[in-house]
Structures are given as structure tokens and as C-alpha cells.
Amino acid sequence: MNTDELREKYLSFFETKSHRRVGSDVLVPTWDPSVLFTPAGMNQFKDHFLGKVKLEFTRATTCQKCLRTGDIDNVGRTAYHHTFFEMLGNFSFGDYFKKDAISWAWEFLTDKKWLGIDPARLSVTVYKDDDEAAAIWNEAIGLPFSRILRMDEDENFWPASAPSEGPDGVCGPCSEIYYQLDSGKSVEIWNLVFTQFNRVGPPPNNLRPLPSKNIDTGMGLERTASVLQGVPSNFHIDILFPIVQAAAEVCGVKYHYDSDTGRRLRRITDHVRACTLAIHENVYPGPKKARYVVKRLIRRAVLDGHQIGMNDPFMFHLVPVVAKTMGSAYPELRETVDRVSRVLKNEEADFFSTIDAGLERIQKVFAEMERSQKVMVDGRDAAMLYQTYGVPPELFQNLAAERNYSFDWDGYRQAMSEHEEVSGSGRRELFQTGPIETLKEALFRTDFLGYETTTAEVIVKGIVVGSDDQSRLIGHVRSGGDTHQEIRVVLDRSPFYAESGGQVGDTGMIQSDHFRFRVTDTHRTGELIIHSGMLEEGEMKEGAKAIAVVDEPRRNAIRRAHTATHVLHYALQTELGKHAQQQGSKVDADYLRFDFSNQEAIPEDRMEAIESMVVKCIQQASPVTAKILPLAEARQLGAMMLFGEKYPDPVRMISVGDYSRELCGGTHVARTDEIGCFELVTEESVSAGTRRVVALTGDAAVQHRNKLAELAHQVASLLDCPQNQIVEAVSKVFAEVRQLRKQVAGGGGGPSDAFHAPLGTSLRSNPVRSSVKAIARLLNVSLDDIVPRITTLLSDLESLRKQVAAMAQGGKISAQDLIERAEIIDGVRIVISETPGASPIMMRQWIDQIRKSGSEPSAILLGCKTGDDKVVLVCGLSPVLVERKLSAGAWIGPVANIVGGGGGGKPDLAQAGGRFPERLDEALHAAKQVWLDLAAN
Helix, strand or coil: CCHHHHHHHHHHHHHHCCCEECCCCCCCCCCCCCCCCCCCHHHHHHHHHCCCCCCCCCEEEEEEEEECCCCHHHCCCCCCCCCEEEEEEEEEECCCCHHHHHHHHHHHHHCCCCCCCCHHHEEEEEECCCHHHHHHHHHHCCCCHHHEEEECCCCCEECCCHHHHCCCEEEEEEEEEEEECCCCCEEEEEEEEEEEEEECCCCCCCEEEEEEEEEEEEEEHHHHHHHHHCCCCHHHCCCCHHHHHHHHHHHCCCCCCCCHHHHHHHHHHHHHHHHHHHHHCCCCCCCCHHHHHHHHHHHHHHHHHHHCCCCCCCHHHHHHHHHHHHCCCCHHHHHHHHHHHHHHHHHHHHHHHHHHHHHHHHHHHHHHHHHHCCCEECHHHHHHHHHHHCCCHHHHHHHHHHCCCEECHHHHHHHHHHCCCCCCHHHHHHHCCCHHHHHHHHHCCCEECCCCCCEEEEEEEEEEECCHHHCEEECEEECCHHHHCCEEEEECEECCCCCECCECCCCEEEECCCEEEEEEEEEEECCEEEEEEEEEEEEEECCCEEEEEECHHHHHHHHHHHHHHHHHHHHHHHHHCCCCCEEEEEEECCEEEEEEECCCCCCHHHHHHHHHHHHHHHHCCCEEEEEEECHHHHHHCCCECCCCCCCCCCEEEEEECCCEEEECCCCCCCEHHHHCCEEEEEEEEEECCEEEEEEEEHHHHHHHHHHHHHHHHHHHHHHCCCHHHHHHHHHHHHHHHHHHHHHHCCCCCCCCCCCCCCCCCCCCCCHHHHHHHHHHHHHCCCHHHHHHHHHHHHHHHHHHHHHHHHHHHHCCCCHHHHHHCCEEECCEEEEEEECCCCCHHHHHHHHHHHHHCCCCCEEEEEEEECCCCCEEEEEEECHHHHHCCCCHHHHHHHHHHHCCCEEEEECCEEEEEECCHHHHHHHHHHHHHHHHHHHHC
16 A cells, blocks of 8 residues: 555545544644644644634544654664654544544554554553553453553653643543564554543642543554555655655665665655755745754755765755655645755755865864864864854764764854854754763763762763853863862763662762862763762863762762662551552652652651651661562562653662562662661641651661750750650640730630640650650741740740739730720820830730721820830831821831830831830820821821
8 A cells, every 4th residue: 555545545534434634734833832843733733622712623634744853863774763754643622532533543454445454463552540441442442451551651641751740731641553563573653642631730639630532643654654565664665765766866876775875865865855845835944943953954964965975966856756755645845846946956055065175174173183082072163164164063063973072062152152153042942952962972871880889980071061051061170260160070980879769969079190079969861970069179181080989978878768768668558558659759868758649647656657667677677689670570570660750671670678669770778777767757748639758867867866855855954844744844835825915915814725735645656756746846846946936935924924913913904995095186096005014015916906996097105114124115007097108107206215215117016115214104195296296297
């Protein structure tokens, strides 16, 4: 079956299923700023899926022109990668769902009326939790479970990993259909996406069912054609192989599948097809965004042609062939052959006019680098070649990567900026250029040695200074001066663990006879390990040999905490249930933070049981082992698969005794007793349905226990009680303070509604330590704030007791008493009074009560003599008076001057002090006139 027949059969088939045949959208959707090129068939139906348009139809089928650059380096190298390709699709907007989508896909593939593929050659994958899809494949289609593989969210969910990583919005599980080749390998030909959820926030319980479920499928036209035609790659199908042959003829070479020339001809074929379609839509080669993609594709193809002997434009000769092979589906291509050919020829000619001199210069650069033993292409050399010979920097970088050389992108951009010729934002956006990306292309990976050793002989392969867009590769760096900025170093191999899976990165030293570099953090970019830190002394050069030494005490502390995390996970699931799955973690030196699924707070007795179980496992000295094994075998052994994690195959499984198995790339102790001390510190809510515990191990746990013991001693001393009674003593103080505050505020005396701490009857193994934690919860403070808070409470208690005693001697004062002393002046209730024995807190409370009572706005000024022969004044105004531009601060100021003081505050509330208590009566007498003058103005 030829490709045109396949395309037509697909569209016709779904028309028989009441689908509207919709034409391909444009290749460059200017209406969608989120993409440069149309990446998939569903793109033109975004608003249909989101319900933003009035639906004229609820079923559609298309063959969409697509262009993607994410796998550009694989084009020509693999059998199935392209930049331009066609995507067959059928879509449902709230109409049919899984059963019909699956049944129709199977019917189209296997029914002799349509494709007639042997069902024995087909297998499928479904999302791991999609029992509905699995059942349809098994029961409705008759596919045995042996040919239905369940995959995780990174493989069988759209967008990939959406449940755990987002983004928020519509999403759903996928089911992929694979065809088994004669070689035994399988190729994916169709992906069925069941859009049925709206993701809202982080997991768990973040997938909300959509009221209207949709279907979005994609079937690769070229892949399916290659299967039906029994050819070794997509490039050998009837609409592509003529272009391959024409390219070989134009270039005067023979096509051989496995040769370098064959790969170059396939890349030329792909790129000329992509450029023909793009230029047809008036996307000409240029300096930015989509235009730069076209320019780069042309120059990549021209370079391939040049390297197989071409010195003059040749691609433009292939445009008519592209138009002919694609003309059945896109007849409009024939109308623009001349225009597209001219554009291509001019761009080729421009590049060819400089390419020889440019490539010759590149070879000279490489020769000089080899003589001087440099491993990084100078960015200024690359800028000169671009300005003089038109050699794109990406091509220079590609050639450099073939020789394992890195590329100085920062130096290139700086040089281009100096000549006012920078155009690179589109390039960086599309092709992720930069110093780290350059090192990734040249080095591919850093070998990790940290499972076996913490010390290793290494070679410095790359030095990066600066951050973000300012980062650049340099050949050497000296200590001192401005080099105290953070430096990132890449080695050929490393014992440093890079931050991953919640475990923080290692720290330590990279040093030689010539330099000492302190590593303050380690992280991973792709397969490269990046060592961040400071050069403390000497000069570090690329290519230098050195010794990398991990801070072993810190590494050991991290290992203790990481193994304790696995044991804690086991204990949580044992005590709370299997639902208590890990949702996130952080593992640091003798510190761990662990988030897990659970709806309610954990009671104190459960916390005690969990901690006791962890401690028991530690004391058992259970062996901790790591094993590399196939993912399927790990699953059979019951290894815990963490929600949202992506696992390679094979995987690394960590076993703790015979009770814990988890897939993990982190570092661990050899036996659980090496964890030493373990202490659960806090348990709290992170979000709905997710709880968090924080725990300490080793030395940190010991220090924490000592701190709790010392706090218990201090609290007992403050309260003059035994340590086993400190919680009750604090509770009594807290309750009495609350009672006395009510009394002095005018709330009445009598029995207290004493506050009682939520202590729980079952404290953990050490009652004293548990008592301190209970006090922290009671007072709602951190451990460090317990003693200061109790000290303040005791001070308040003494002051309140004095105030109550003064009130008993001088007659009890209440807000109502003060209101009865008020005078109404010009519609304003004026309260000016001495309040013996009152504190500022009491006076503010009275002011607040007065302002809330009655219908008139109030202006209140209260004063009292303190026990240390001073005066306190507090005044307040109702909001209505503040709106009239009157101010409590303006009122209290002149009054405070009389008692030898000053103060201030907000317009509605102010406080002042004074050192002449004998003049308080005089000041209060003057307060009325001050108010009248203030109100008059």
C-alpha cells in the first residue's frame, strides 16, 4: 500500500464513523504564540478541547503537517526520526471515548478491507492505572494480557508525567499500539490519548474527572507506511525514497543505507522536505525564531552535501521532487516550486560562497587546539568565522563535538554583541545552546564513582563561570580578584553525588599541586555532573589532572538520613496503611523531610509507634544492599515505585533487610545500625491529603535530644517544678494569664475558662522530651522560643496580678465606667480619664470597647502612673474621626509634653510616656482643650 493510499484510507475510514474530515492546519500557526511550528494534529483543535468554540462537529479526522526540532540530531541516523512529518489523527470532543477509539483503531489496522495487518504482530501499552483501557483491549478486542503492557506516567500519559509534574489543565492516560518487525523489534505506530482529567495542583488527588471526555489520537503516517511497505526505514517509503534517490543523483554518489553518505542523504531528504513546506508558507530563512530554524536546516543540509563533494547549490533541484511526492495530498506545492527553488538556491549560494574558506579555517582552529592541547573552541574565533565566512556557530559546535571539543558560547555572543550582530534569542530558545549544553555534546556524561569510593583521580574537562545567560566556558581560572564568583566544574568522572531523588549533592575538594577548588554543591544536567564552588588558591586549567575528595563525614551523615528515609517509609506504611506513599522528600546531613499521602494528622500514640518501629529496625542492624536488575524483575520482587518517578531499565533497587525494597539511586549505609540515633521532630500538613514529617539521625538526633533535655531543665527551673510536671505547670500559667486579662479588660472575675494543652495521654518513650514538644505545641512556638515565651508569660502574670490588686484597692474600672464619664461635644463622645493600675494593653482594650459602643464617634485619652514613677498615656479615635483627618498622634503629643515625654502611633491609636507622674492631673485637664483646638482646625 503506498503512502497516499494509506492517508486516504485512514481519513475515509473515520468518515465512515461519522467524523468530519478537516484539512491540515498551516505549518506555522501564527495564531498560537506558544509554538513556532504545528507540533501535532490536536494543535488546531485546542479551543475545541477546551470548549472555547461552538462545536459544528464533535468528531474530526485529519492528516496534519508537523515540524519538530527536538530530535534534530537523530534525523538521518535512526530509522524513524524526522523534523517534518505527517500525523494522522481522529478526535472526539465530548462524543465517544475509550471503547470506540480502541475498537476503531483495531478495526482499521486489522480488517482486510482497510490495512489488514496480522493481529499477531500487534501489542499495546496502557497507563498503569487504566484498568478500563486494559479491560477493553482484553475483553472487547481479545488481546491477551501478555500483549498488554502497563507503563508509568512518563510513557503512557499526556502530557508526559502530568499527574506528578504538571502542567495543570486537561490531561489523560494513553494507549500505544506497537507493530513487531521481522527483526523482532517493535515500533510504535499509533497513540490513543484519553483526555479525561483536569489536573489541579500537586498530587495526590489532583486529577479531577472532566465533565466532557475527549479523544486525541496520533498515527505516524511515515512509520505506518514503512511497516506496510516492509522497508527498513521511513526514508525508504514511496514518498521519501524518490527524494533520497534524487539527492544521490544530484550529488553524484551512490546511496548505501549503512554508510555516512547514506545518513547524509537521508538528512538532506528530511531537511529539504521541511524547508520546502515551510518556505511554501512564506517562512523564509532568517535570523530569528521559525525563520532561523529554516536557515539552520538549509545550512545543515548544505554542509552534508559539501562533505560528500558538492561545491555549488544543489538542494533547490530537489524541490520539484518534493512537490511531486507530496503533491497528491498537497497539490498547492506545485504552484510554488519556482519561488521555493529560488529562495533555496539563493540561501545555498550565500553559504557555499564562504563555506570552503570557513571549513578550511575551522580545520586550522582544530589543528591549533590540538597543538596547544585545548579542549574548548574560542568563541571569538567562531564569531569571526560567522561574520567573515557565514559559518553558523551551531555547525562549528557540531564539528567540534565530533572531535570531543567544547564550544565557548558566551565568548561567541559577546563578540557578536560588540559587532551589533547578535540575533540569538531564537537559537537559544530552540536549540538550547550554552556552555553546559556544549559540554554535554562534547562529553555526553560524567562517570559516577561515588557508590564505590569518595576519592578519585580526575581530569578537569570544563570550567564555567557566571550564571544564567551570563555563563561562559573558560580555559583556566586563577584564585583571587573577581574569581570569588561561583564556578562550575565538569570532570571526566566523579565520586561526588549529584542532587537527585531528594538527596542533596555532595561537597568536598577538587585539588592538585596547582590549585584547590572547594565544592559547595553538586547537581546533574542530563548525564553531566556539575560541581559548583570556589577556587580557594592557585590556577585551575582545563585538562588538568586532580584528586576529587568528597566530604566523607557529611556524606556519611547523608547516607544515615537516606537509609532512615526508607525505613521510615516502611514504618509509615505498616502503621498507617499502604496509602502512605511518598510524595516528596529531602535528604540532607542527618536530616530528612518526608512527605506522604495521609488525610489526617497522626495521633501522638501513632507517632510513638512509628518512631519505635524505626528505632527497632535500626537496632536490628539489617543489611542494606543495592542491586541492578530489570525493571520487570524489580516489580515482581515488590519494589516500591515512587509516584511520578521515571525509572530506567534496568534499575537500581535498594533492599533494607527483608522488609523494604525501593528503586533508588542514592547513597546508603551498609547496615541500619550505622544510622545511630533517630528522632522524629515534627509532623504537619503540607496540603490537603499530604502530611510531612521531619526527623533527625546520627549526631543531629543526639544533639536534638540533648537540647530537649536542657530545655526541660530550664523550664522546670523557671516554673520551680519537677521536670515531669512542666507541661501542667505551663498550662496553668497560660490559663491564669488568660483569666486575669479578661478581668482587667472588664470581662468579670470568677472561675477561669482555663486553657488546657492538647497533650494526649500517651507520650513517647522519653516523657521529658515529649513534654518539651508538647509545650512548644501549646505555646505555638519553636523550641528556641520556648524559654523566652515562658519568661514573657511569667512577667505578664506578675504584672496582671498587680493590676488586679490595684483595681481591688482603687475600685474596679471597666469600659462601661469610662463610658459613663464621657462628655458629648459637637456630636463626639470624649473620654478623658486616669486609669489607676492599668497597663497599656488594658487601656487599648478599653479604647477598643468604647469605640465599638454607642452611635457617636469616640475620642478617648487614658493615662496612668506606673510602678517605676513614670506615666503611660494611650489615646484612640473612631474611624469616622480619622476620615475627618483627625489624628490620635496629634492629640497625644501636646498632652505628653506636659508630663515630660513624647510618643506617637497611627491616626486611630497612639501611645506616649512621661517621667513626671505628679503632672498627670494637669495633663489630663489640658487634654480636653487640646482636643477642642485640634477639632476646630
